[in-house]
Amino acid sequence: MELIWDGLKHALQLLFAGDPRVLGIAIRSLQLSGLATVISLLVAVPLGTAVALTRFPGRNLVVSLINTGLSLPPVVVGLFVSITLWRSGPLGFLELLYTPTAIVIAQFVICVPVITSLTLAAVQQIDPKLRQQLQGLGASRPQMLGMLLWEARLPMLAAVMAGFGAVISEVGAVMMVGGNILGSTRVLTTATVLETRKGQFDVAIALSLILLLIAFAVTWALTAFQQRGEVR
Amino acid sequence: MSEPILGVRDLVMRFGDETALEVDDFSIQRGETITLVGHNGSGKSTLMRILALLLAPTEGGVWFDGQPVDFRSRSTLALRRRMAGVHQEPLLCRMSVFNNVALGLRFCGVSGREIGKRVDPWLDRFHIAHLRDRPARAISGGEAQRVSLARALVLDPDVLFLDEPFSGLDAPTRERLLADFQEILGETSVTTIFTTHDRNEALVMGDRMVVLEAGRIAQFGEPDEIYRRPASEGVARFVGVENRIPGTVVDFTDNRVRVDFGEAEVEARGSVAPGQSVLLCLRPEDVTLAAADTGAADAAVQTGGENVLVGTVVRILPSDSSIRVVVDCGFPVVALVTRAAYRELKLEPGDRARVSFFATDAHLIPQVSVPPAPTAARLRPGARRRVQAWWRGH
Numbered sequence: 062m063e064l065i066w067d068g069l070k071h072a073l074q075l076l077f078a079g080d081p082r083v084l085g086i087a088i089r090s091l092q093l094s095g096l097a098t099v100i101s102l103l104v105a106v107p108l109g110t111a112v113a114l115t116r117f118p119g120r121n122l123v124v125s126l127i128n129t130g131l132s133l134p135p136v137v138v139g140l141f142v143s144i145t146l147w148r149s150g151p152l153g154f155l156e157l158l159y160t161p162t163a164i165v166i167a168q169f170v171i172c173v174p175v176i177t178s179l180t181l182a183a184v185q186q187i188d189p190k191l192r193q194q195l196q197g198l199g200a201s202r203p204q205m206l207g208m209l210l211w212e213a214r215l216p217m218l219a220a221v222m223a224g225f226g227a228v229i230s231e232v233g234a235v236m237m238v239g240g241n242i243l244g245s246t247r248v249l250t251t252a253t254v255l256e257t258r259k260g261q262f263d264v265a266i267a268l269s270l271i272l273l274l275i276a277f278a279v280t281w282a283l284t285a286f287q288q289r290g291e292v293r
Numbered sequence: 294m295s296e297p298i299l300g301v302r303d304l305v306m307r308f309g310d311e312t313a314l315e316v317d318d319f320s321i322q323r324g325e326t327i328t329l330v331g332h333n334g335s336g337k338s339t340l341m342r343i344l345a346l347l348l349a350p351t352e353g354g355v356w357f358d359g360q361p362v363d364f365r366s367r368s369t370l371a372l373r374r375r376m377a378g379v380h381q382e383p384l385l386c387r388m389s390v391f392n393n394v395a396l397g398l399r400f401c402g403v404s405g406r407e408i409g410k411r412v413d414p415w416l417d418r419f420h421i422a423h424l425r426d427r428p429a430r431a432i433s434g435g436e437a438q439r440v441s442l443a444r445a446l447v448l449d450p451d452v453l454f455l456d457e458p459f460s461g462l463d464a465p466t467r468e469r470l471l472a473d474f475q476e477i478l479g480e481t482s483v484t485t486i487f488t489t490h491d492r493n494e495a496l497v498m499g500d501r502m503v504v505l506e507a508g509r510i511a512q513f514g515e516p517d518e519i520y521r522r523p524a525s526e527g528v529a530r531f532v533g534v535e536n537r538i539p540g541t542v543v544d545f546t547d548n549r550v551r552v553d554f555g556e557a558e559v560e561a562r563g564s565v566a567p568g569q570s571v572l573l574c575l576r577p578e579d580v581t582l583a584a585a586d587t588g589a590a591d592a593a594v595q596t597g598g599e600n601v602l603v604g605t606v607v608r609i610l611p612s613d614s615s616i617r618v619v620v621d622c623g624f625p626v627v628a629l630v631t632r633a634a635y636r637e638l639k640l641e642p643g644d645r646a647r648v649s650f651f652a653t654d655a656h657l658i659p660q661v662s663v664p665p666a667p668t669a670a671r672l673r674p675g676a677r678r679r680v681q682a683w684w685r686g687h
Contacts, residue, residue, distance in 0.1 A: 188382070193347060204400050
């Protein structure tokens with residue numbers, strides 16, 4: 062118990078003192094996970110919307126595959142991204158393995174199915190007659206799609222929260238493709254693992270607290286926005 | 294009413310093997326209100342979606358304002374923007390009442406200042422100005438439908454489509470909104486196409502009425518004409534002709550037709566050859582009911598074009614404002630009487646009653662003898678469905 066208490070005290074000291082090592086890792090985590098989430102949104106939102114609004118042979122299979130992606134093991138993602146980026150792999154010539162870009166790629170692969178699946182569900186729950194109603198009011202196809210996404214914005218914020226939460230808290234894949242290199246690919250989760258292994262529990266707790274704080278702050282901001290939208 | 298504004302020609306709409314709609318020729322005059330009526334699955338929503346340029350027909354064409362519509366062309370959007378629609382559910386978006394009403398104007402690229410100028414008067418006209426900044430999802434069903442109507446009319450459309458807009462509302466709300474809407478419709482004189490299940494709404498709203506049966510136009514004309522002279526048994530049933538009695542014409546002279554029902558003979562007006570099987574259609578409100586003396590003969594008497602039948606009261610069916618009395622005259626005759634009249638008549642099941650109606654109120658529909666249906670098992674599934682649909686249509 063004393064170990065935890067001392068660890069917490071030291072962690073708070075590190076945080077309030079603005080330890081540059083800890084802050085650097087926290088900022089890098091935010092940057093990489095934020096970037097991966099934004100890129101995932103650009104792919105997942107149109108994909109989820111397209112699947113939700115179209116009917117084609119094999120659609121159920123596609124939806125099942127997307128939903129399976131929700132439980133995609135990050136270690137498996139890490140393995141395949143590593144193989145792909147390996148020196149002798151198909152994209153080895155890009156020399157991206159153990160770089161921040163490799164982390165963004167792995168997080169992107171983890172994040173896309175989460176946001177796609179939740180976008181699909183969000184757009185599907187909109188009354189199909191609304192499309193007809195919007196067209197009946199003179200909406201062009203892009204205007205109609207924009208309005209449908211606007212209508213689905215509240216559940217889609219949940220998709221963003223889930224996607225960001227999945228990547229910021231991910232450790233296996235990030236460790237495999239990033240390598241946990243200080244000043245380059247070390248992020249909050251991998252640093253926490255490392256400090257725990259070293260027995261530096263105070264630093265590990267400080268990093269965990271920051272991780273929790275970031276997760277809470279982002280979720281709180283999105284929830285506040287979501288609930289405000291619900292009332293309006 | 295001047296020239297036609299919208300119409301279809303040789304229209305066929307199929308969904309897979311199923312033919313949902315077949316309309317040879319149908320057009321709407323500028324400024325008139327057309328009501329589309331029919332049972333569920335009769336094709337009225339499909340016809341409305343095609344007319345609203347939201348659905349391209351499988352075959353045939355749609356024309357709007359003298360021009361044929363090319364559904365593949367980008368210009369269809371410009372034509373669609375000259376129309377507006379209101380659905381059964383208001384389907385408001387997650388935004389304020391004002392922004393919902395402004396939605397169509399924003400789609401058309403109208404400037405912000407112009408939007409304010411155009412939206413506010415419509416909020417006033419539909420008595421929803423006090424809800425202007427309220428979230429649209431937080432208002433009542435009746436208010437939401439007012440928003441939906443304002444959202445369509447603010448576009449100043451050439452054609453307005455109303456898909457059962459009042460059917461989801463409770464009776465007092467519906468009556469108030471219908472009254473307000475009729476007033477506004479009279480002021481704007483916008484061409485309106487209105488679908489409804491409610492025959493009273495159809496009668497009140499429409500200049501002309503289209504009755505759809507199994508994807509075909511069964512009758513198209515003025516509501517009163519359709520109510521009085523339905524073209525088929527299906528139309529008669531739909532427009533509330535409760536007395537549909539099969540008989541055979543025994544005599545025809547000088548527009549007077551005598552029809553034999555086995556138990557009685559009655560006189561009607563029309564031109565039907567003797568020997569022809571007919572369906573006598575009579576609205577219950579055209580039947581006069583009176584108490585009959587005990588032991589009165591069950592015979593039909595005609596004096597001066599008035600048919601008189603005597604029978605036994607078998608059922609009393611009260612409704613909100615009137616009472617239906619079913620009298621067995623060898624065949625059931627339904628009479629509609631007011632509550633006050635019913636109290637005065639003091640009729641109970643088992644009592645003798647005298648029903649009378651004028652020959653001019655009885656409408657005859659010649660019955661076509663239909664050959665037996667082809668054996669369904671011999672037909673391919675698509676053909677089988679078409680035959681069954683045709684069979685139901687007869």
